[in-house]
Amino acid sequence: MIDPSVLRENPDLVRHSQRLRGASPDLVDSAIDADRVRREAIGRFEELRAEQNAFGKRVAQASKEDKPALLAQVKDLAAAVKAAQQEAAAAETASDAAARAIQNIVLDGVPAGGEDDFVTLREVGTRPSFDFEPRDHLEIGEITGGIDMARGTKVSGARFYYLRGVAARLEIALMSLALDRVLANGFVPMITPTLVKPEIMAGTGFLGAHSDEIYHLEEDDLYLTGTSEVALAGYHADEIIDVTEPLRYAGWSTCYRREAGSYGKDTRGIIRVHQFNKLEMFVYIDPSDADAEHQRLVALQEGMLQDLGLSYRVIETAAGDLGSSAARKYDLEAWVPTQGAFRELTSTSNCTTFQARRLGTRFRGENGKTQPVATLNGTIATTRWLVAIMETHQNADGSFTIPEVLRPYLGGLDVAAAL
RNA sequence: GGAGACGUCGCAUAGUCAGGCCUAGUGCACCACCCUGCUAAGGUGGAGUCCCUUCACGGGGACCAGGGGUUCAAAUCCCCUCGUCUCCGCCA
Numbered sequence: 001m002i003d004p005s006v007l008r009e010n011p012d013l014v015r016h017s018q019r020l021r022g023a024s025p026d027l028v029d030s031a032i033d034a035d036r037v038r039r040e041a042i043g044r045f046e047e048l049r050a051e052q053n054a055f056g057k058r059v060a061q062a063s064k065e066d067k068p069a070l071l072a073q074v075k076d077l078a079a080a081v082k083a084a085q086q087e088a089a090a091a092e093t094a095s096d097a098a099a100r101a102i103q104n105i106v107l108d109g110v111p112a113g114g115e116d117d118f119v120t121l122r123e124v125g126t127r128p129s130f131d132f133e134p135r136d137h138l139e140i141g142e143i144t145g146g147i148d149m150a151r152g153t154k155v156s157g158a159r160f161y162y163l164r165g166v167a168a169r170l171e172i173a174l175m176s177l178a179l180d181r182v183l184a185n186g187f188v189p190m191i192t193p194t195l196v197k198p199e200i201m202a203g204t205g206f207l208g209a210h211s212d213e214i215y216h217l218e219e220d221d222l223y224l225t226g227t228s229e230v231a232l233a234g235y236h237a238d239e240i241i242d243v244t245e246p247l248r249y250a251g252w253s254t255c256y257r258r259e260a261g262s263y264g265k266d267t268r269g270i271i272r273v274h275q276f277n278k279l280e281m282f283v284y285i286d287p288s289d290a291d292a293e294h295q296r297l298v299a300l301q302e303g304m305l306q307d308l309g310l311s312y313r314v315i316e317t318a319a320g321d322l323g324s325s326a327a328r329k330y331d332l333e334a335w336v337p338t339q340g341a342f343r344e345l346t347s348t349s350n351c352t353t354f355q356a357r358r359l360g361t362r363f364r365g366e367n368g369k370t371q372p373v374a375t376l377n378g379t380i381a382t383t384r385w386l387v388a389i390m391e392t393h394q395n396a397d398g399s400f401t402i403p404e405v406l407r408p409y410l411g412g413l414d415v416a417a418a419l
Numbered sequence: 420g421g422a423g424a425c426g427u428c429g430c431a432u433a434g435u436c437a438g439g440c441c442u443a444g445u446g447c448a449c450c451a452c453c454c455u456g457c458u459a460a461g462g463u464g465g466a467g468u469c470c471c472u473u474c475a476c477g478g479g480g481a482c483c484a485g486g487g488g489u490u491c492a493a494a495u496c497c498c499c500u501c502g503u504c505u506c507c508g509c510c511a
Contacts, residue, residue, distance in 0.1 A: 042471055046480045053480090056492050060439040074491045092470090240468085370468080 001357040002102050007031055017105040020112045020319035031098040038088075038095035045084040052081050103208075103324040104354035107291075110319050110328055117318035118331075124302065125311035127335045132396040136338040137387040138269035141167055143398035145419045147270060158267070159259060159274045163383075166416040167390075170402070171277060171383055173409035175252065178279045178304060178381035185300060187250040187281060192231035194253050195222040200234035203359040205325035205351075212260045228253035229377040232282035238360040243373055246285040246293065250380065253278065269387065271343065276383035283376045284361065287353055290374035294328065294350040297378040301332050301346045304380060307405045310388050311335040313342050325351045334388035345385050348378025390416075 007014055011032060015025035055074050111119050128134075141147025146167025152160035163171055179189060201207050201223040206214060215224035225231060228251030241247065255278050266272035281300070285293050298314065305312045312334045322329050326349035333342035353372035356362070362370040393401040398418040402410060 039471065042480080046471065049481085050479060052491080056439075059491060071491050078491055 001099050001354060002105055003353065003357070004035060004099060006105070007035065007099070007102075014102065014105060017319070018102065020106055020110065021103055021322065022114060022320040023103055027098070027101050031095070031102055034091070034095040034098040038091040041084070041088040041091035045081070045088040048077065048081045048084050052077055100202075100358065104205075104322075104327045104352060106319045106322065107328045107350070107352070109316075110322070111316065112320075113318040114320040115318070118315040118321070119318075121314040121316055121330070123311075123313040124306065125309075125335075127311045128337055128392050130337070130394075130396075134337045134391065134394060135398060136269065137271075137336075137390045140390045140394050140398055140400055141269070141386075143418045144400065144416045146170070146416065149269070156274075159272065161270055161273060163270075163386075166413075167386060169410055169413075170386060170389070170406070170416070173406045174381050174385055174389075175277060175279050176409045177406060179250065179252070181300065181304065182248075182250040182279070182281060182380055185248070187248040190228070190232065190235075190249050190251045192225075192228040192235075192251045192253045194225050194228075194231070194256065195220075196225055196230055196234060197222065200237065200359070201225075201230060203237065204230050204233045204355055205323060205358065206230065208324045210323075213258050215256050215258055224256040225253065226255050226257045227278060227377075228255070228280045229282055232280065232377070233355050233359060233375060236284060236359075236361045240362050240364065240370055241284060241373065243284055243286050243363045246283050246289065249282045251280045251282060253280075255382075270383060271387055273383070278382040279380045281348075281376075281378045281380050284356075284373045285376065286363070287372075287374040290350050290352060290376060293376055294330070294348065297348045297376060298330050298332075300380060301348060301378060305332060305334060305345065308385070308389060308403045310345075310392055312345070323349065325349070325354045327352045327354065334385075335392070336388055337391050343384075343387070345382070345388060346379035349376065351375045351377070 002014060007028065011028050014028045018025045018028065052074065055070070055077065059070050059074070111117050135143070138147055138149065144167070145165045146163060148162040148164060152162050183189065195217070198207075198221060201214065206226070214226060216222075217224070223230075231253070232249050232251045235249070236247075254275060256275055257273075259272055259274060262272060270276070281297055283293055283297070302312075302314070312332050315331050315333060317329045317331055329347060329349045331344050331348075332346040334345045335341075336343045352374050355375045356372040361373050361375075363373050365371050389403065390400050393403065395401065395415070400416050402414055402416060407414060
């Protein structure tokens with residue numbers, strides 16, 4: 001949710017942000033109107049209530065013979081108070097809904113436009129070249145006995161898979177390496193719930209335009225999370241926390257995505273699947289330090305990709321491709337040889353105070369007043385990375401070489417052999 | 420799934436049976452000052468969250484797990500939901 005005072009005092013800033021995203025600037029005006037209606041309704045109710053409270057005291061102190069007359073007088077007042085209270089509550093709900101419809105205000109420098117309007121910040125590493133015809137990750141996965149799509153489909157349907165043998169171990173190794181990295185950087189490891197309540201899912205901003213991406217359990221009214229960001233953002237909901245030192249968490253969880261609207265896209269292999277694992281960094285921080293922290297998260301991600309020997313680029317996504325909560329987002333995309341393209345391996349967003357305001361997570365500022373914290377999130381390892389690792393480090397016989405940083409987590413194994 | 424007990428402003432509790440001196444008391448912890456003096460004690464005062472209003476000082480309102488109802492008036496009475504604990508049942 002955006003800051004209501006910004007909405008009131010600087011609506012043009014918000015309208016501009018909405019335009020950059022390709023979202024409606026008119027939402028700003030309806031939110032301002034709803035806010036005005038809300039404040040007027042509250043004013044009317046409180047005036048009446050104050051009158052009623054004063055009367056209540058007189059009734060309580062009145063003598064037996066005076067009471068009936070007083071009671072007759074306030075009867076109408078009681079009805080008026082009740083009506084005013086209901087109006088105020090309705091106005092509050094409407095105003096809140098209008099404010100929540102507006103997406104986060106994008107930060108300075110975020111490019112306008114949609115998915116294709118990103119800006120490449122840098123390219124790192126050399127793209128691999130082969131003196132043989134390179135195989136794609138699924139073929140390598142099958143040759144090494146690591147990926148079984150057919151049985152995944154048999155048991156659970158399209159976009160499900162089994163990782164087995166060396167690939168199963170590789171994923172755990174990758175996640176363990178990432179966990180050690182974040183531990184060294186002061187993150188608290190967490191294993192998080194993957195089913196969350198509607199208000200938490202809504203608070204993180206995932207129930208907007210892309211809510212059809214999310215699995216919902218009708219019977220229990222719970223949502224399956226597509227990232228542990230959701231559970232980590234909800235962790236401190238409705239709390240006043242101390243961010244003198246930023247709170248840094250790393251959530252390890254299975255992630256579920258419906259992938260609605262991506263029919264026919266990435267149908268081969270494990271690039272786009274309904275279920276995968278991810279280690280996600282999440283930070284609660286003083287808003288004035290959020291930007292610097294964002295850079296630190298990117299640096300951690302780049303360190304991982306570099307040490308895994310991957311070629312990648314860092315892009316800043318355009319406003320229209322940001323989630324509704326994000327004010328700035330960087331993606332790291334690894335070069336995937338058989339696709340001749342960069343594919344997203346990580347994403348890291350600065351959500352400024354947007355999520356925290358929706359979820360009621362505050363801290364005490366210098367003057368002792370409570371104010372919303374800033375939140376950031378970013379991927380540090382996920383199943384999709386196996387694609388780039390396998391393809392980049394493949395050998396002529398269909399085997400692939402294990403990057404050195406992962407070998408300690410695989411009992412020293414240096415090559416995933418062709419079976 | 421069944422039965423019972425419970426849910427109060429950081430923690431611990433009073434208040435609920437008998438609705439209105441509850442503007443929710445007390446202890447601990449916390450902050451400031453004073454006194455004293457040595458790994459402490461005592462005194463005075465302050466202090467919750469959210470909203471409205473005000474340049475500000477201030478003023479007003481809401482909040483006793485959440486929601487609804489009864490009433491002039493609800494922490495207190497009634498209903499629903501959620502959660503915790505105990506016992507029983509069931510179970511990967």
